Amino acid sequence: MIASGFDITVCVLLCLCALAAVTGRDTFRAIVFFIVYGLLISVAWLRIDAIDVALAEAAIGAGLTGVLLLGAFGQMGSADTMAREPRGAVLIALVAGAGIGAAVLFAVQGLPPEGAGLTAEVLAQLEASGVGNPVTAVLLNFRGYDTLLESIVLLVALIGVWSVASETGWGERPGIVHHARAGGTLQSFGRFLPAIGLVIGAYIVWAGSSGPGGAFQGGTVLAAVAILTILAGLVDAPRVTTRWLRWALVMGPGVFLGVALLGLFGGAFLVFPQAVAYPAIVAIEIVLTASIALTLVLLVLGPPREAPQ
Amino acid sequence: MILDAITMVLTLGGLAFFAAGTLGLLRFPDTHSRLHALTKADNLGLGLIVLGLALQAGTPGNAIKLVLIWALAMIAAGTTAQLIARSALVSNLRKDDGDRTR
């Protein structure tokens, strides 16, 4: 596929946004450029026919990470200024960046142009994997083990985020207290959007088995909706020590691991016999989505706040 | 064939509005006027582009989806414009009162 002008424009814009985000002294400006960069990357993903990734990148890369960084910038505020930049260190960074960048460029252009990777193998086994969308097939069946570990990584990150709470704040609710004008635009927006968000999130998860979409993209949309309602002050996050919250967090990976271990009786780990593959994968996806959405919300909210003095 | 021509016209119109909006953003002195330019010009520009694309969309379903996207964009733009205006107003008042507390 020959690169059209559009592709080149997108790439140039991407590099400019990255450069702007990386250089310069004002952090807020950098974060804004980062979010724009995130959206441009989603466009790039569309251009290379990776729709699932475009969804994920837009939702997680630009969306949640942007919110995280903005939130952090909000709370850090003055503490986040850099005194001065010693000349030598900048040079070293420049050399390292340029060097590794050049090496990777050299490697990329040296790759075999006709490398088709595992497309053929995946399509050949697609029928046996029980799902229509090849990406979901790889994600939940062929390389389901990676996805299982990855859902644990999310949990560990959450426990890590919670564990940096202050000593007094353990039983408290996570994140800072948000309050918005009662009946104001934010609150009405907060009431209006979740309905649409839920529908879209559920659809993405459901469509994931046959078309682009899936547990992570859907989960992120649902998480975004939840974050919005909390930002709008309509509902406050549950306390860290509430029991149902913990069981919900653990449910997704737990079910996935349980189903994987069931395979052991048949002599293999994480195996989905073709007959039962589709329902099993969809069930796992639904439970996983719930846990992932909850984990992502709590990750963005941050550690439990300090106990009121 | 005619449809393509109409789409061309509509998208060009949309582009013109976007250009105007961006120009407003750069030229206008304070936050409120910039907000004014952005919300007006960009939303209208998006509307025209969406209409132009809707003609190209094969099935009516896609056309409706495009309109829905436009509606969602409108609501989001409105809310954010309101919020930015309110926070700009509050910070200006504080600045005038002299107590620059965050």
Place this chain on the structure above:
Amino acid sequence: MVHPALLVAPIAAPLLAALLAIAFPRGAVAAALSAVGVALVASLVLVVEVARTGTGAALAIGGWPPPLGIALEADGLSAMFLLAASTIGLGVLVVAQGPFGWTGRETRKGYSFWPLALCLLAALNAIFLSRDFFNFYVGLELLSLSAVALVALDGKREAIEAALRYLMFALVGSLLYLLGAALLYAQYGTLDIGLIAASAETNGPTLVAAGLMTAGLAAKTALFPLHAWLPSAHTGAPAVASAMLSALVPKASFFILVRVWFDALPGQAGPGLTLVLGTMGAVAIVYGSILALLQERLKLIIAYSTVAQLGYLFLVFPLAGGDSTAQPWFAGAWTGGMVHAVSHGLAKAAMFLCAGAMMAAAGGDKLSDVRGIVAKMPLATFAFALAAVTLMGLPPSGGFLAKYLMLTAAFASGAWVWGAVVLAGGLLAALYLYRPLASLFAPADPDRTFTSVPLRTELVPLALALVAVLLGVASQFPYDILQVGRSVAAEAGLE
């Protein structure tokens, strides 16, 4: 054929326990101990099976063979590291019941420790068993995030600062490694070690990929120029956690480095690479030892000792294949390196646990605080001394056997420099370990009182130190296991 449950248990058991610990904190301790116990038994049976059948035990996850699916395989090296990780893990968790056990109400530390520690152990076992480069990446991330969270667990300023610096190094390391893995996939169309080894050839992308992976993994193994994060991280962490951090975490990224260069791309390692890695290792030994000499705090001495001892591991690259025909055994340097990794892990875990117990008793870990503690805690002091013997590489410990094998390879292949470095490392270790030992054995001034600590905090390190010594005596069995499924390059050397 080994039942797949043996391969899956060391990974699944700790994960299940971690999930349970999150949802049901009151049962965390019981779940943790039983899970790691199951992992230990599984790895023991695995080791016996591997030794008996003489072949590795393999399992294609989900029934999909590579290149499509991910393969787990326990060859000799994985089985040994698995067994070491489970042994140390069980020991550490038994001692961890003290500071992090259930005390009636749920505390921040008490709640967070168990899932993090269990996920760390699960990640280790996942890495030791995997044959897939992207799976290594996910394992490394799980390992790094839980390790970073454990370092920050104390909540004090320097602990969080150390955790943040550790996270930055770890993230760069993971990204460089991921970039390498991506390029390898783009070049060979597969991520499986065996398939890449079959089709590996010298070309641009492969070299760049391997270089990036080496740089990334070196950062995570705290090899000399990239070690700045380790001492403060292992000192800031609670003693129980730093026992696992020092003994096991760097070994995982080193394990992957061995897989990259010995199993996946044996032909690609030019003399340049082995020289660079060897030099960095040698400098690490000297630098770490000198820094350890200057420290006043017990934990800092042990942390810098880790930086030094990790240097030994990287000498395996230049020394592999050094044995001449005179040696009746084969792959001496390589096996010596792996035995050193295991015996250092055991000894370092014992040492940190002793330091933790002594800190609890003396209320501080400066050498002056723990002076003359031998009267109150003879067992812990004896365990510390035994661990010191292993670190110095004095017989009859595992450390000595490793040093002997590496030295013979160095002298046989005429590589005097590496031989001199290994010897200097042993002497320097004696130097920087003499000060803590002398102050432990010194007569305590009478009015100094030490609070008593539970017996298990002394018995577990003693047991670990004894296993490290046992490794040097009954070493035929570990030697034979390490040969099962060993790569040819380990004997022929990375030319």
Place this chain on the structure above:
Amino acid sequence: MGGDPIIASWLVYGCCGAVLVGLGLFGFMRPTTTLRRVLAFNIVGSGIFLLFGATGYRVPSTGADPVPQALIITGIVVALAATALAVALMLALARVSAGRDEDA
């Protein structure tokens, strides 16, 4: 823009990914605040994923290779987890060093 030589679109995005990695690493290694470093880390991450995804699109006729896509989605989620932890640690450090909460 139009007159440049004809090169495959995957190579454009591949090289763009490489440049992003270089830029991101520069941003990461230069002396800056932790927040900027986390931001640079995300840029490097997305650069690597773009490059990886581009290599999966070398033969457009058979459609993009699903394996890199799946791995990238996993990678993105892992990167988010790491970012969240980094941000949490950074805020905790600010809180503790501001002395507001010298806990045990």
Place this chain on the structure above:
Amino acid sequence: MTGGVLPILIVLAALVPALISFALPERHARLRSIVNLSGAVLKLGLVAYLLLAVADGAAPEARLSLAPGLDLLLRVDALALLFVTLSGVLWLITTIYAIAYLGDSPNLSRFFGFFGLCVAATTGIAFSGTLITFFVFYEMLTLSTWPLVVHKQNEKSFAAGRRYLAYALPASAVLLIAIIWLESATGPVEFATGTDLSVLGETSLQMIFWLFIAGLGVKAALFPLHGWLPAAMAAPAPVSALLHAVAVVKAGAFGIIRIIYDVFGIATVSALGLATPLAILASFTILYGSVRALEQSEIKKRLAFSTVSQVSYIILGAALAGPIAAIGGLAHLVHQGLMKIALFFCAGIYAERAGIETVEALDGIGPRMPWTSVAFTLGAMGMIGIPPMAGFVSKFYLGVGAVQTGANWVVVVLATSSLLNAAYFLPLVYRIWFLPAPEDRAAPADGFERPLGLIVPAVIAAGAALAVGLMAGSPLSPLGWATLIVERDYLP
């Protein structure tokens, strides 16, 4: 051969009591003494059985492989038994002496634990059949001796301990280099089968030989590596007895003998022109030790320097390439052990019971402490080499051996050293018996020569030195056994 388990049993006979006494809390003094004494007696019994077995040609061995081809080998040959018999006998009487000497001072469990470990390591060194086994037990000896040297935990003993390690650890590194250098070329070295040294060039063989000598020379107190020995006097008397007579010093000498006879072979050593320089070094140490001993006013320091010189007799015997000299050297290994331990016991009794530390304070102690003084005199006579004491026998054989190999200058060295010995021992004997005792010496409440546990070991040791000298002819005496060793294993 069922004998295979015997060497392990003997090592365990020393190791098990050590581990038990580690575990025993302080208050079980009686149980601890019983355990140690029974261990010593059991070991003696086993040694006796082995003496008979090895006499008629058996050579039981136990093998534990560390890596394919690299074995820990415990092998009982005649030379090993010579050393183990010495250490077995002396361990028994030193334990009795230590129990009486230390009484109820603190940390005795730890003391007897490390004491047992030391003897176990010595036995291991004696029985080691391969270089790597030798090195393993050699290092265990270093590690288990350090806590004994610093037992009193005062500044003086810590300084002595530091100095001991400062000498011992670099020496072990040097020894390791020698072993690795040799074995990387020839493969693992086993004493019984011998090794083909042609692989290495002559110069590297010489360098390896001198590295071995340097590595082992520290423990064998060869000049200039002897510095730690006098400083180690800060340790309690039983420890210095152990260090000097039973374990450490003998391990060094024994190691050198193994290297010369079993690794290189006496023929290669002389062919490479190493025998004479070693003999010169040993002779110099003999003279140097005696001269320094003259200057010492403290009895223990004087005995320490006398050990420095006496051990070099053994090395001299090994260095001279003649069979007679070899017999003399090997016999001296045992003779010196018996005489030196007697002297140390007496020095310990004088210091403990009568507060005598220096030579001047010895005036007229003879009549008040007859038994100790007789033992001391016998030991001193033996050291000087006056017949019929054991010392005379070994010096005589060394002299004849020297003449036999044409190294006449050695005879001169032996003569001068005997004169020097007389010069630094006779004044003591003269003071003990012929000078009047100062009035203010008050005898301790229950008399000078109590408790018996101190006196009896000293007398036994001195008596044994005399008996060994008298019955030198019989085959079971050290001299007879040394002749058997030389005939069977090391005829050049």
